[in-house]
Amino acid sequence: MIDFWLAAGLLLLVALSFLLIPVLRSRRAQLEEDRTALNVALYQERVAELQTQQEEGVLDTAQMDTGRAEAARELLADTEGVAAPRVTRLGKAAPLLAAILVPVLGLGLYLHFGASDKVELTREFSQAPKSMEEMTQRLERAVAAQPDSAEALYFLGRTYMTQDRPAEAAKIFERTVNLAGRQPELLGQWAQALYFADDKKWSDKIQALTDEALKADPKEVTSLGLLGIAAFESERYQQAIDYWNRLLDQLPADDKSRIALQGGITRATEKLVASGGRVAEAPATKVAALLKVRVDLAADLKAKVQPGDSVFIFARATSGPPAPLAVKRLTVADLPATVELGDADAMMPQLKLSNFPEVQLVARISRAGQPTAGEWIGRSQPLPSSTTAPQNLTIDSPDK
Incomplete structure (x- = not known):
């Protein structure tokens, strides 16, 4: 300053x-x-x-x-x-x-x-806070200086939750939703703050928020965890187990919260058995899709391409987003070649082969190295994403 x-x-x-x-x-x-x-x-x-x-x-x-x-x-x-x-x-x-x-x-x-307060905040945020209280004060000043900043509001709400101030956090998350829109994560955070602010009492409003969040994103972790807690507190142990298992599937293998979550599932299981119930079998886990494709070049095109031309091999949903679900890149010199397209090749986590029942295989030659446009292309007929038999794909047509 x-x-x-x-x-x-x-x-x-x-x-x-x-x-x-x-x-x-x-x-x-x-x-x-x-x-x-x-x-x-x-x-x-x-x-x-x-x-x-x-x-x-x-x-x-x-x-x-x-x-x-x-x-x-x-x-x-x-x-x-x-x-x-x-x-x-x-x-x-x-x-x-x-x-x-x-x-x-x-x-x-x-x-x-002027904006002398914002200049001072910028200087403060360039230095690490010495305590959680100091960090909270900075966030509160940032919200006062920029009341339309959804990001500042969101971080302040999360900070209030860590300090066991759910009532204040609920008000902040409500403002955040009004600014940023009804995003699933924000709805889940808002519902969680309301639940703890009302001394763990479930309400129609909380139910509506979690339903809306999971409808938009069935994998929204805060809502899944909250519904599991509410089910456990009301002795609906099987529902708690189901919600927490769904949440467990979304967490990375090295996530430290997996241990506590697994402990909650164990306690819910013990209480369910002690009350005379029986744990329902978990639904079968969806098998990751894996397609084997042999790609070759039509004989009459071999004289028209160059060894260094790029070859993009991908699978896309026949009914769904146009973005490729799995992609591999080779060159003309590599052909013929056999590749595997699976969930591990997904460009985005939510766009996996196993999430779509039917796909089409495409191979494209692009001299400019662009996967979306090229000179020659080959397409397969629609096939189930669960297909295990090897597929043959020939590049034989102009890319129009």
Whole structure:
């Protein structure tokens, strides 16, 4: 912040110089005018003295003319280089008054319309906080300075939850949803904050939020975990197990929360068995799709392509997003070749082969190395994504 005020002060001095320089110049001009008037008075006094000496007979006419010329030369020498006086209508008071009012007015406008608070926040966030309380205070100031920042609101809500302040977090998440839209993750966080703010009492509003979140994203982790907790608290142990198993499937293998989640599933299982119930078998896990494709080039095209041309082999859904579900890249020199396309080759986690029942295989040659446009192409007929038999694909048509 000190750097900012130093820079502002330097700019202020530069601005004031444009106002004060005319005042200093006018004072200099006044001094020059005073010196010129003095020289003229001395010249007139010298001429009068010469006239007196001529009248007394001390000087003749020739000497008188010589003395007058000498006095005139001295006057010219003294006044040479003096600029003509400038005419100004401002006077001295107006520039001085402006020099005082401009910085005062500028400072007032900046304090009213400026962003000194945001400059200070930027400086603070560049340094690591010393405590959670300090981090919370920074986020609160950031929200006050930028009330329309959904990101700042979201992080403040998460911070309130870690500090066991769910009621405040619920209000913050509601504001975040109003700004950023009804995104599944935000709805889940809002529902969770409402649940703990109301002393773990389920409500129609919480149910509606979790239903909306899971409808938009069946894998939304906060809603799955919350529904599992609510089911466990109300002794609906089988539902708790089901929700937590769904959540467990979404967590990475190295996620530390898996241990606690697995412990919750174990406790729910024990209570279900102790109450005389029986744990329902989990539905069969979906097998990851894996397609084997042999790609070759039509004989009449071999003379028209170059060994270094790119070959893109991909599978796309016959009914769904146009983006490829799995992609492999080779060159013409590699053909013929056999490749495998599976869930591991997905360009995006939500776009896997196993998520779509029917796909089409495509192989494209692109001299420019662009997967979306090329010179030659080969397409298969639609086939189930669960197909295990090897497939043959020939590149034989112009890419239009």
